[in-house]
Amino acid sequence: IEVDRLGRLVWAYLKSDVTYVHTAHRLKNGNTLMSASFGNKVVEADRDGNVVWMDSSNLSYPNEAVRLANGNTLITDRLGNRVTEFTPDLDPVWSYADLMGPHGGNRASNGNTLIADSDNDRVIEVDALGTVVWSYAHLHWPRSAIRLENGHTLIADTDANRIIEVDSAGTIVWSANGV
DSSP, X not given: OEEOTTSOEEEOOOOTTSOSEEEEEEOTTSOEEEEETTXXXXXXXXXXXXXXXXXXXXXXXXXXXXXXXXXXXXXXXXXXXXXXXXXXXXXXXXXXXXXXXXXXXXXXXXXXXXXXXXXXXXXXEEOTTSOEEEEEOOOSSEEEEEEOTTSOEXXXXXXXXXXXXXXXXXXXXXXXXXX
């Protein structure tokens, strides 16, 4: 659902074909990209609720889907232990699978992919060749990681009940506990 600042319903996807929507992102074209974890699929729906794109190919509990600037979709497949980039025609063009229960894969501005490797208690940055070029491992089931404009990484460390900002050397420069 989408609500305005006053809590009024603006838009809703009311079909039962997406079970346990883990994430939803409004796309530049006005459509909404949703990862249906229990339905094992990623769905893009237009403003009228019509499905205009869907990936249900061998996904197992997808918990994040991000539309990339090149039009491809980056899907974090938690129980498949992988993050994969698919073309609009569902062809896989990149994948990283040395993971355990990943969350929140997203593409950084440098072209690398940040992944919260939750069950391995780490966040990693992987380049296009699949090489881990950065990692931070002092975590307790990280759920999300994004690269900030200053080069630092913001991490949601779920079981530690904190959010931390880490610089490239691995030093915590900011934290919020008990959030």
